[in-house]
Amino acid sequence: MKHLVFAVTNELNYDQRMIRICTSLAQAGYKVTLIGRRWTGSPALVPRSFQQKRLYCFFTTGKISYLEYNLRLFFYLLFKKAHAVCAIDLDTILPFYFISKLKAIPRVYDAHELFCEMKEVVNRPAVYRIWKKVEKFTVPKFKHGYTVNDAIAHEFYRLYQVQYAVIRNVPVLHPITIPEKPEKYILYQGAVNEGRSFETLIPAMKQVNARLVICGDGNFMQSAQQLVKEHALTDKVIFKGRILPAELRQYTLQAWAGVTLFENNGLNNYHSLGNRFFDYLHAGLPQLCVNYPAYREINNQHDVAVLINDLLPETIARGLNELLNNKKLYTRLQQNCLQAREAINWQQEEKKLLEFYKNII
Structure with a gap:
């Protein structure tokens, strides 16, 4: 062997x-x-x-x-x-x-x-x-x-x-059933590291009528927690820390929308294709995502995300509010996620x- x-x-x-x-x-x-x-x-x-x-x-x-x-x-x-x-x-x-x-x-x-x-x-x-x-x-x-x-x-x-x-x-393709979602919370899953735009995502939540749940840990964790305190968002931004994959899938399935944000401060982020992008897709979860080449290519084929061209707090808030309030858009993206996961797995x-x-x- x-x-x-x-x-x-x-x-x-x-x-x-x-x-x-x-x-x-x-x-x-x-x-x-x-x-x-x-x-x-x-x-x-x-x-x-x-x-x-x-x-x-x-x-x-x-x-x-x-x-x-x-x-x-x-x-x-x-x-x-x-x-x-x-x-x-x-x-x-x-x-x-x-x-x-x-x-x-x-x-x-x-x-x-x-x-x-x-x-x-x-x-x-x-x-x-x-x-x-x-x-x-x-x-x-x-x-x-x-x-x-x-x-x-x-x-x-x-x-x-x-x-x-x-x-x-x-992800591995598993059968899923979209559950009832009594709370429309926004999910960030993955490394809480520099370059993930927490500096603008966190203040953006002041303009969004939903909680942000962060599942992960990393080198920007303390700074992110400090930002939450500075913006008086301790009840609105929740840190769950690292969660084992099986439990994380349940958080993802129950969420209303996901976020995939990377600062354009180097080729690594610009050419990124984050794990979370596909994890959201496989959970039938529409997401807010940066308009970088790899994500744009997939979205042009499958239409599963709202893409944004900058990471200003008001731009992020506007995109998240579209996912929270535009039922027609949300339903279309959700159905496209369920179809795309059959091809991307x-x-x-x-x-x-x-x-x-x-x-x-």
């Missing part, structure tokens, strides 16, 4: 993309190990059809944290038999590069995003220089890889002449994933 090893830097229970990928490969007959970090207070691992390993690190923030995790990952992999290794984003790529060289096994790069173009990297010149050096050193040496949309794949080819496959991060993307690994192993 061929053994595939993957690694991320986050908490394994909440990484829906990796859960889908590893489950599909395990069901296809591969032995699969997914490695992540164990944080203080991490809940017990949810049993899966693949092996899971969490590495404990003494340091939890800053450059030393990444260095420690990468060293621990390298030495763990050194004594682990594998037939191929797959780095998830740039922050796990170095250990996999050196291990694949030492063991003469295939290496794969799974690029969820343009790592060096994230706001928290771009806006910190010293951090940007470090990660850009890592990217320039490693990515050209990872001839096998895949990413989440065509624009990011084209950018990798432009920069490093690597031809990466596109495997979109979309993991059962279709899974075929590309399995063909990819079949070709390199």
Whole structure:
């Protein structure tokens, strides 16, 4: 049985993309190990059809944290038999590069995003220089890889002449029934990170007659909570923190509308194709979304969202109020979501994933 090893830097229970990928490969007959970090207070691992390993690190923030995790990952992999290794984003790529060289096994790069173009990297010149050096050193040496949309794949080819496959991060197609929705709450799900436009989304809620429920955590969490206090919205903006995928699906199904907002402060956000966009779609949930190329392309085909051209509070509020009050628009978008999920789902993307690994192993 061929053994595939993957690694991320986050908490394994909440990484829906990796859960889908590893489950599909395990069901296809591969032995699969997914490695992540164990944080203080991490809940017990949810049993899966693949092996899971969490590495404990003494340091939890800053450059030393990444260095420690990468060293621990390298030495763990050194004594682990594998037939191929797959780095998830740039922050796990170095250990996999050196291990694949030492063991003469295939290496794969799974690029969820343009790592060096994230706001928290771009806006910190010293951090940007470090990660850009890592990217320039490693990515050209990872001839096998895949990413989440065509624009990011084209950018990798432009920069490093690597031809990466596109495997979109979309949910598994499950039967659903749209429930009665006594409360018209707006949902944000995903990382509460810099660049997600909380600076304008939160004040926009003063003009919207609904609650905003935020399910997630991240590097902008404290700032977002402070914004809520400053705008006197503590009863209107609710933070739920991280929620396990099964429970999160219920929050999504019960919501009235979703939001997918990214600041246009770098290629990563401009070419993004957020997980939440498809999670809302699969729950039959119309959404407010930025009018960036990947979202516009899908919306032109399926008409599932209200697209906005800027992130001003009044623009966001106007879009959300349309979803709350325009019944004809809402019903059309909801029905289009239910149709689109039949064409855009993991059962279709899974075929590309399995063909990819079949070709390199």
